[in-house]
Amino acid sequence: xxxxxxxxxxxxxxxxxxxxxxxxxxxxxxxxxxxxxxxxxxxxxxxxxxxxxxxxxxxxxxxxxxxxxxxxxxxxxxxxxxxxxxxxxxxxxxxxxxxxxxxxxxxxxxxxxxxxxxxxxxxxxxxxxxxxxxxxxxxxxxxxxxxxxxxxxxxxxxxxxxxxxxxxxxxxxxxxxxxxxxxxxxxxxxxxxxxxxxxxxxxxxxxxxxxxxxxxxxxxxxxxxxxxxxxxxxxxxxxxxxxxxxx
Amino acid sequence: xxxxxxxxxxxxxxxxxxxxxxxxxxxxxxxxxxxxxxxxxxxxxxxxxxxxxxxxxxxxxxxxxxxxxxxxxxxxxxxxxxxxxxxxxxxxxxxxxxxxxxxxxxxxxxxxxxxxxxxxxxxxxxxxxxxxxxxxxxxxxxxxxxxxxxxxxxxxxxxxxxxxxxxxxxxxxxxxxxxxxxxxxxxxxxxxxxxxxxxxxxxxxxxxxxxxxxxxxxxxxxxxxx
Numbered sequence: 283x284x285x286x287x288x289x290x291x292x293x294x295x296x297x298x299x300x301x302x303x304x305x306x307x308x309x310x311x312x313x314x315x316x317x318x319x320x321x322x323x324x325x326x327x328x329x330x331x332x333x334x335x336x337x338x339x340x341x342x343x344x345x346x347x348x349x350x351x352x353x354x355x356x357x358x359x360x361x362x363x364x365x366x367x368x369x370x371x372x373x374x375x376x377x378x379x380x381x382x383x384x385x386x387x388x389x390x391x392x393x394x395x396x397x398x399x400x401x402x403x404x405x406x407x408x409x410x411x412x413x414x415x416x417x418x419x420x421x422x423x424x425x426x427x428x429x430x431x432x433x434x435x436x437x438x439x440x441x442x443x444x445x446x447x448x449x450x451x452x453x454x455x456x457x458x459x460x461x462x463x464x465x466x467x468x469x470x471x472x473x474x475x476x477x478x479x480x481x482x483x484x485x486x487x488x489x490x491x492x493x494x495x496x497x498x499x500x501x502x503x504x505x506x507x508x509x510x511x512x513x514x515x516x517x518x519x520x521x522x523x524x525x526x527x528x529x
Numbered sequence: 530x531x532x533x534x535x536x537x538x539x540x541x542x543x544x545x546x547x548x549x550x551x552x553x554x555x556x557x558x559x560x561x562x563x564x565x566x567x568x569x570x571x572x573x574x575x576x577x578x579x580x581x582x583x584x585x586x587x588x589x590x591x592x593x594x595x596x597x598x599x600x601x602x603x604x605x606x607x608x609x610x611x612x613x614x615x616x617x618x619x620x621x622x623x624x625x626x627x628x629x630x631x632x633x634x635x636x637x638x639x640x641x642x643x644x645x646x647x648x649x650x651x652x653x654x655x656x657x658x659x660x661x662x663x664x665x666x667x668x669x670x671x672x673x674x675x676x677x678x679x680x681x682x683x684x685x686x687x688x689x690x691x692x693x694x695x696x697x698x699x700x701x702x703x704x705x706x707x708x709x710x711x712x713x714x715x716x717x718x719x720x721x722x723x724x725x726x727x728x729x730x731x732x733x734x735x736x737x738x739x740x741x742x743x744x745x746x747x748x749x750x751x752x753x754x755x
Contacts, residue, residue, distance in 0.1 A: 431647075431650045470545075470654070471544055471545060474545075476648070480543075480545050482541065482542065482543035482545070483542055483543060483544065483545065486539055486540065486541040486542045487539050487542060490539045490540070503537075503538060503539050504539065506537050506538040506539075507538040507539045507542055509538075510538055510542075510544065512544045513544045516544055
């Protein structure tokens, strides 16, 4: 059986706020594939958390490793198992001095992920950021996993919270041709009100990525775009955008 | 040379500045039968003036968002103009008829504000405390309006909203006062246009004010009877 090639491009750039404070980018991502199976996860480490970057990196890597051996039928259970495993890693992390779940707040991070296998898949999500699965070649049909925040804009949900499984959302999709995951540093550029797509941001990016054969060039161009001075001025958060052209 | 031909960035990408802080403003308008004739005509003229004035203010036009709720009929509450940035706002033409379900209209206003706040939060947009202007020439006629008024005062006490009650001639200010922690105001004659111009100036100032600044209200002598 022949397998069509999977195209992925991800850019993860440090926001102006962290640049000004000489802090590293708190976003992280991971994307793995095996045959016609794809797992992609991005995470936004909370700026207020001392080790948010570690929390973000841990959950991305753990979810990708665990889910690559999952099937769609058991995906919900396996996402929960993978997040539980990521939490356990943080409990025993050397920066967790008391080795207790109480200190997971120092590793706070969101989760936006996608699992895809043989034409079907699911988006899984805790907190802000967004996931999209496009179901037509144009841009008018897509399944979205929307951001979820608390009562005030400074509050969102993290996988490190004790009630994380109450905040975990699953959005199934089928017949998708491309996936896009993004952290909250990017969502404001992508969506207008009521989560309609702003025509002049996402569409030029996707068109460019789909036509650029040189992956290094595509990544550099996407990084430069997210690093644009105007983009950083409007939203100084870290920014991650992950694009996958599905087989 | 490494990546000599790499584009600086992807062409044609625009960064929409939707991060502008928004100031939501809801108008709850009594369009009951008693507003027929000159009152409704003046109310419509005032709304037209509000649209023009806000659109001419470059900052306010992108920061102030308006929603208009009409209370009329037997128990009819309709959103006559859903949330729109002032630059995209078109004043609706209101028609008068029926009763005055102000309690229900205020409940709709609070619900729309709460949903709007969620949308702002999800899109990373900060916002000023919402304003509701309740304008009536009479008094609430719907069943349970007092409970709705209590909810309004509670929301204001919890700093979720600022509610202003405005009565025209013949309005029962004692009953309108139950919707707000602030004392109601009485419109002089049918000075709707003067009122809406004041509203435009005030909401414009609020939308540009620094965080935690005191709410600036323009001089109300143009339209206030007292």
